[in-house]
Every structure is written in C-alpha cells, then in structure tokens.
Amino acid sequence: MAEAPAKPKTAPATSGAALEITDSRTTKTYSVPITDGAIRANDLKQINTGAADDPGLMSYDPAFLNTAACRSAITYIDGDKGILRYRGYPIEQLAENATFLEVAWLLRHGELPNQGEYDQFVHDITYHTYVHENMRKFLEGFRYDAHPMAMLNSTVAGLASFYPSSRNIFDPEERNISIIRLLAKVPTIAAFCYRHVKGLPFIYPDNDLSYVENFLSMVARMSESKYKANPIFTRALEVLFILHADHEQNCSTSAVRAVGSSHVDPFSAISAGIAALFGPLHGGANEQVLRMVGDIGDVKNVPKFIEEVKSGKGQKLMGFGHRVYKSYDPRAKIVKNLADEVFKVVGVDKDLEIALELERIALQDDYFVSRKLYPNVDFYTGLIYRSMSFPTDFFTVLFAIGRMPGWLAQWEEMLLDKEQKIARPRQIYTGPAERPYKSALSAPSRGKSTKQKDALRQ
Ligand code: ACO
Numbered sequence: 001m002a003e004a005p006a007k008p009k010t011a012p013a014t015s016g017a018a019l020e021i022t023d024s025r026t027t028k029t030y031s032v033p034i035t036d037g038a039i040r041a042n043d044l045k046q047i048n049t050g051a052a053d054d055p056g057l058m059s060y061d062p063a064f065l066n067t068a069a070c071r072s073a074i075t076y077i078d079g080d081k082g083i084l085r086y087r088g089y090p091i092e093q094l095a096e097n098a099t100f101l102e103v104a105w106l107l108r109h110g111e112l113p114n115q116g117e118y119d120q121f122v123h124d125i126t127y128h129t130y131v132h133e134n135m136r137k138f139l140e141g142f143r144y145d146a147h148p149m150a151m152l153n154s155t156v157a158g159l160a161s162f163y164p165s166s167r168n169i170f171d172p173e174e175r176n177i178s179i180i181r182l183l184a185k186v187p188t189i190a191a192f193c194y195r196h197v198k199g200l201p202f203i204y205p206d207n208d209l210s211y212v213e214n215f216l217s218m219v220a221r222m223s224e225s226k227y228k229a230n231p232i233f234t235r236a237l238e239v240l241f242i243l244h245a246d247h248e249q250n251c252s253t254s255a256v257r258a259v260g261s262s263h264v265d266p267f268s269a270i271s272a273g274i275a276a277l278f279g280p281l282h283g284g285a286n287e288q289v290l291r292m293v294g295d296i297g298d299v300k301n302v303p304k305f306i307e308e309v310k311s312g313k314g315q316k317l318m319g320f321g322h323r324v325y326k327s328y329d330p331r332a333k334i335v336k337n338l339a340d341e342v343f344k345v346v347g348v349d350k351d352l353e354i355a356l357e358l359e360r361i362a363l364q365d366d367y368f369v370s371r372k373l374y375p376n377v378d379f380y381t382g383l384i385y386r387s388m389s390f391p392t393d394f395f396t397v398l399f400a401i402g403r404m405p406g407w408l409a410q411w412e413e414m415l416l417d418k419e420q421k422i423a424r425p426r427q428i429y430t431g432p433a434e435r436p437y438k439s440a441l442s443a444p445s446r447g448k449s450t451k452q453k454d455a456l457r458q
Helices: 041-046 091-097 100-109 115-126 133-140 148-162 172-198 211-220 231-244 251-260 266-278 285-296 299-311 330-346 352-364 366-370 378-387 392-416 450-457
Strands: 018-022 029-033 075-078 083-086
Touching: 029 041, 083 091, 083 100, 083 330, 091 231, 091 330, 100 115, 100 172, 100 211, 100 231, 100 392, 115 172, 115 211, 133 148, 133 172, 148 172, 148 266, 148 392, 172 211, 172 266, 172 392, 211 231, 231 330, 231 378, 231 392, 251 266, 251 392, 266 392, 285 299, 285 352, 285 378, 285 392, 299 352, 330 378, 352 366, 352 378, 378 392
Parallel strands: none
Antiparallel strands: 018 029, 075 083
16 A cells, blocks of 8 residues: 655744734735644735725735745755755755656655665556557547647546546545556657557567666667666666656646646656646747747857847747746756766767857846856757657657656645645626626527527427
8 A cells, every 4th residue: 555645744833923014005014824834824814905895915926926825845846046856855866866767756755765665666667557458549649749738648547547446536545556558658758659640569678677778668669679778878868857857836737736636546646747838938948948948059159149039039049047946057067077977979969069168158147147147957958869869859858858847745634734725716807897788699590590590499
C-alpha cells in the first residue's frame, strides 16, 4: 500500500502580527491576522460598505502575481537569490548525484528513498511501462504530422478510460498505482508519438534497461536486438529530467491542481498540466528558442533582432525572463555546463554561436538588465535536445516526462490538504447591467423553421 505523504509542515504562525486596515469609505478599522507573511483573502470579506448588496472586499490578482493558492512542502524557490530546492535539497546537488527516479520518490514522499524502497519503486515503474494494445490503435489514428504534445496530451487523458478505478482518488492504493502508471507509461507513450510521426514501428519497453535508457531505446532503436545509448546522452537526459521535475506553482502545476481539485481522476488532471505546458510562454518555449535562433540565421543578424525585441514590434526573446527568477535561473547554469559536455561528444551545435551572442548582448543591454530578464531553463535545453537528434517539436514532450513526478506530488499534496476545496476564483463583473431580451434577428431566423418542425415531428 502506498505510504501517504507526510502532511506539509506549517511554518510557525507570526503570532499576534496583524494588518490594520482603515476603510476610507466607512472610516471603520479592521485587524487582519498575518500568518507566514500572508493575509487570508477571505478575511477581507468582513470589510464592506454596509450596503445590502455588498459581498465584501475581494483581492484582485489577474495571473496570480501575488497570491499564494496553497501551502506546499515540495519545492522551495528564492527567485531573487536564484535558489531552487526539492524537499530542502539544492537542485545542484540532486542534478550532480541523484537519479531521476530517486528524485521522483523524494518529491512525493518528502525523503530520499532507502535501498529497499528504491529497488521496489524501480521495479514497480519498470513493470508498468507497457501500454494496452488499444493505445497503439488510438495513436495510429493521429495524422502523420500531428504535434507530439497534442498526441501526448490526449493519449494521457485517454488512459482514464483504461483505468476506471483510478477515479477512487481517496483510496491510497489506487492513487499509488495511478502514480506508478503515469511515471511508467508516459515515456512509452511519448516514444510511440515520436515513432508515429517518423513512420517507424513502435519499439516496446525493454525491462533490462534503466528508465532513461529504456526511453532512448524506444525512441531510437532500429534493427539492433539491444539498444545501447550513449552514456553522455543518458546522463544528460537524466539531469534534464531532474531539473524539470518540479517548479512549485507554475502554470501547468496550477492547472493540475485546479483540475484535480474537482476530484477528477489523475490522468485527466495530468493531461491538463500537459496542455498548459504546451504553450509557448511555458514549456513550449524550448521549441520556440530553436525556431527563433533558426530565424535569426547568422550571428551578424543578432543586434538587429535584439533591437526588434526591444521595440516591442518583433517577438520576445524566447528563453529569457521568468515570473519568479529575478537574478538567474539556477537550472539554466546547470544546463549550460551540460550543453558543453554534450557538445564535446557531438561537436558544437551550429546555432550555439547565435545563442551565445544573444545571451552576451542581452546580459549587457539595459532593456533586459532593468527588467531582470535572464536566460531561463529553456534557453539551452533545446540546443542539447537537438544535438541528441530530437526534432524541435518533441522538446516539450521531454519537458513533460521530466515534470511528471512534480505534477503527481503536487496533485496528491492538494488532495490530502484539508484546506483545499474545488478551485473557483472570483471575478469582477464588467458586463452590462440587467436588460430585457429583444431579438436582433430577422423574424424567419427565430426559432425553428416550419420545415425543421415538420422533420422533428416525423
Ligand atoms: N523578451 C523581451 N521582453 C520581455 C521578455 C522577453 N523574453 N520577458 C519579459 N519581457 C518584458 C515584458 O515585455 C515587460 O516589459 P514592460 O515592463 O516594458 O511591459 C517586462 O519584461 C515584464 O514582463 P512580464 O511579461 O510582465 O513578465 P511575466 O512574469 O508575466 O512573464 C514570462 C514571464 C512569460 C516567462 C516572460 O518573461 C516571457 O514571455 N518569456 C519568454 C518565453 C519563455 O522563455 N518562457 C519560458 C519560461 S520558463 C518555463 O516556463 C519553464
């Protein structure tokens, strides 16, 4: 049976601290408690004008710029100092020493696995890598040029139809097997998407291989009986998966939590995360960086491109900027070193020169410096993926495989959090006041035509 994750430890409340608010509309004063550096938005409701139709004060925060939606014990980020830790462990140490599955366990359970736990976990993942044969038919139905993220997203959602008991989300055993299935089957589905686009036969999982080696085998194996991945590629992908494994309340994780808060099955909730990751402002950025560098075409065109970005007329500098990191993205530093390792094997990527020049100019330019725009994790990952021969539109799929443990840990933490309810933001209504219905259609278009009515009667 799955070990239920430890309840998040709550930081001590700032006892007695409060925000004193005077409402200039009524001159009334309120005291709103401050706990863990936050006030509860619900405490603002008591502040009202006294009018019968006043529901009380709300906070307005489009895109959640300054709203904490949960307590979480999984990932810590200090955006100003460039710090990222999973369950307290610095990302640099995990990337250097851990395996991806060790990190997956850590994210969910809060502690690193001991040998017995790890061996069992690896065994469970390895023995759930196969997908139902009907999945093949499902995938074969996609067009030859379907985007692999669209295929991955809908196929993962489709898993809910194969495992109807996964809807018992408060049964720890069901939750555990769903988590194992998602971690195990997503690389298989991802590899099948790749092979489908290439028109190549699907390669079934090889249980003798490690998680990453098996994925590379399903992607790249041709006629050889056993696939031997380049160890530098295997380690690079393992590190990239670790770097992507969680990033607290980002767009896709928030999507998983919000959809999961309706108590839908985990496959449906995770597919919402994959959908969010597909977007070019989120995980889709790694793909866009490569397209951008390709469009620039030559180092000599970089200054002109930067000027276009600054003028706001061109596109954004993809792979730059982050909602949280305002000094540097610690993952980008690790990825840059990793890129050097991979390029030693395959030679320098032809677009690396352009990327380096973009970075050099942007890091000196007042436009980027004053807005605290630094390379994010996506700036260099694409170059690594391409030098490993992954097609550009497959990059975000690789991100999704890496992010799977984080989505799952966050989903389970949300479910077990007694404070959570179905996600349901408020709004400030800006539409018309009540008005009577008056059709603007011409008379015959209204309702059903006589012919339609006759047809319905038959
Ligand atoms: N290129 C040029 N200008 C930028 C960029 C960029 N990459 N990013 C932000 N800016 C500018 C904005 O135009 C804005 O300028 P203004 O103040 O003159 O209006 C200012 O910097 C602040 O930007 P916001 O859009 O308010 O920042 P926000 O936190 O909303 O956006 C985001 C963060 C989406 C990552 C943004 O920086 C961006 O679009 N970057 C490019 C896409 C990208 O690389 N995404 C991957 C993010 S990492 C990840 O998801 C794994």
